[in-house]
Amino acid sequence: MPALHALANPARFLRIARPLTPILFWLGVVLVAFGCWAGLMLTPPDALQKESVRILYIHVPSAWLGMGGWSGLAIACLSYLIWRHPLASVAARAIAPAGATFAALCLLTGSIWGRPTWGTWWEWDGRLTSMLLLFFVYIAWIALDRADADRSGDGRVPALFGVAGSALLPIVHYSVIWWNTLHQGESVVTGKIAPSMLWPLFFTLGGFTLFFAGVVLMRMRAILANQKVEARLRRMAAA
Amino acid sequence: MKAKHQRLVLALLALGAILGASALAMSALKDQAAFFYAPADVKGKPLPLDRHVRLGGMVEKGSIQRQPDGVSIRFVVTDGQAKVPVAFRGVTPDLFKEGSGVVAEGRFQPDGSFIADNILAKHDERYMPPQAAGNMHETKSLEQ
Numbered sequence: 001m002p003a004l005h006a007l008a009n010p011a012r013f014l015r016i017a018r019p020l021t022p023i024l025f026w027l028g029v030v031l032v033a034f035g036c037w038a039g040l041m042l043t044p045p046d047a048l049q050k051e052s053v054r055i056l057y058i059h060v061p062s063a064w065l066g067m068g069g070w071s072g073l074a075i076a077c078l079s080y081l082i083w084r085h086p087l088a089s090v091a092a093r094a095i096a097p098a099g100a101t102f103a104a105l106c107l108l109t110g111s112i113w114g115r116p117t118w119g120t121w122w123e124w125d126g127r128l129t130s131m132l133l134l135f136f137v138y139i140a141w142i143a144l145d146r147a148d149a150d151r152s153g154d155g156r157v158p159a160l161f162g163v164a165g166s167a168l169l170p171i172v173h174y175s176v177i178w179w180n181t182l183h184q185g186e187s188v189v190t191g192k193i194a195p196s197m198l199w200p201l202f203f204t205l206g207g208f209t210l211f212f213a214g215v216v217l218m219r220m221r222a223i224l225a226n227q228k229v230e231a232r233l234r235r236m237a238a239a
Numbered sequence: 240m241k242a243k244h245q246r247l248v249l250a251l252l253a254l255g256a257i258l259g260a261s262a263l264a265m266s267a268l269k270d271q272a273a274f275f276y277a278p279a280d281v282k283g284k285p286l287p288l289d290r291h292v293r294l295g296g297m298v299e300k301g302s303i304q305r306q307p308d309g310v311s312i313r314f315v316v317t318d319g320q321a322k323v324p325v326a327f328r329g330v331t332p333d334l335f336k337e338g339s340g341v342v343a344e345g346r347f348q349p350d351g352s353f354i355a356d357n358i359l360a361k362h363d364e365r366y367m368p369p370q371a372a373g374n375m376h377e378t379k380s381l382e383q
Contacts, residue, residue: 044368048334053366078254082247118359119332125274163254167261178265179272180295182342187364194367 010087010224017217025214031207038200046197052116055109057200060188061208062106066134067169069099069212073141074169077162080155087220089155090227092162093145094219098212100138107131118182126175127183134172137165275342278321286347294323294353295342295361303337316341316353327355334360 039057046053073095080088110128111121122128145158176185187193188201265272273280275295281287294316302315311328314337325343335341340361345354 044370046366047369048336048339048362049366056366074254078250081250083243117332117334117362119335119357120359123274123359126272163250164257166254167257170258170262171265174262174265179268179274180277181274182295182359182361184362184364187366190364192363192365196368197366 013087014221014224017221021214021217021221023214024210024217028207028209028211028214031203032211033207035200035203035205035207038203043197043200049117052113053197055113057204059106059109059113060201061205062102062109063131064205065208065212066099066103066106066131067172068209069095069102070134070138070165070169072216073099073162074166077159080159081163089159090220090223091216092159093223094216096138096142096145098215098219100135100142102208102212103131103135103138107135120182123182125181125183126179127172127181130168130172130175134168137168141165277318278316278323279318281323281347282321286349286351288347288349291344291346293342293344294325294347294355295340296323298335298337298339298341300337314341316343324352325355326352327358329356329358331358332360334362336360339363 035057039054043054045051073092076088076092076095079085080092107128110131114123115121141158141161144161145155148155148158175181176183188198193201275293276287278294278296296316296318299315299317299322302313304313306312310330311326312331313324313326316323316325325345327343327345335358340363342359342361343353343355344357344359347353
């Protein structure tokens with residue numbers, strides 16, 4: 001982990017993050033825009049679902065980032081617990097709202113997609129319920145983290161909750177395999193999507209991921225700047 | 240052992256325990272967390288007559304019968320091992336077709352049939368353009 005340790009120095013992190021933020025952000029936006037355009041214009045409709053299948057290009061990346069976001073948050077929390085690097089808790093704090101937004105987007109696009117295909121906005125099946133729980137866990141983590149910061153806690157409680165929350169990830173992922181659900185099984189990793197319909201998904205998947213990383217770096221820089229301001233104000237008040 | 244190594248080992252053990260426990264607990268929930276009964280699940284067992292339940296499977300080929308009143312239909316749900324006749328009155332989703340997946344909400348009757356008050360279409364994990372689909376979606380019902 002020497003590379004990570006080197007990055008844990010906030011000054012060095014900022015030197016790298018500053019130029020990287022706009023690159024990730026804008027490259028992500030361009031890839032998403034192209035992927036969406038290709039998904040709307042260049043791909044054929046699905047044999048059964050017709051045009052409604054196109055929401056896939058937003059729904060799948062949202063699900064990926066909703067779950068990937070919590071993986072990132074849990075890794076940050078874990079490394080905060082082990083190495084006590086303050087930058088790790090900054091990273092967790094930066095990821096949480098971004099991950100929660102994509103989890104919400106996943107639920108929303110899924111609901112819109114479910115209405116024409118399944119005939120329902122919402123059903124309490126294993127996949128839908130576990131994803132909704134993940135969204136609630138994000139909200140709970142944000143609330144807990146704020147409460148901890150307000151009481152000038154050391155961040156250990158939210159970090160523990162972040163690690164424990166990763167118990168939901170295998171449940172969301174395997175829900176469609178363990179249980180019979182209304183939601184269909186794995187399509188992307190098992191290669192059940194025709195190549196002519198699949199390729200724009202890689203643009204939106206990659207694009208949303210870069211965009212997510214750009215937003216997280218942006219938020220981390222903002223949190224670090226805020227901490228600097230608060231420290232300076234405290235020093236001035238003390239003087 | 241340095242304190243941070245101790246924490247590393249402890250934290251990784253805890254993470255492994257959490258993931259393992261959740262995976263074990265949830266896969267043990269198999270039956271309780273099922274969204275629907277498959278026809279084979281109720282075959283030869285006492286039917287859950289007292290509860291509003293869901294029945295899922297494939298709509299058997301050639302089984303959909305439109306009733307003269309125009310809004311009632313009868314069809315057969317199968318999972319390859321057992322069959323359940325279903326009666327339903329109302330509007331079905333667009334994807335409700337013979338040979339594709341369905342989840343019916345309603346009650347089992349003492350004679351083993353099922354009266355549905357809502358029909359959901361369940362599609363499989365395959366996505367393909369119309370010209371490639373042809374018989375692909377149909378083979379699924381034969382496999383099962």
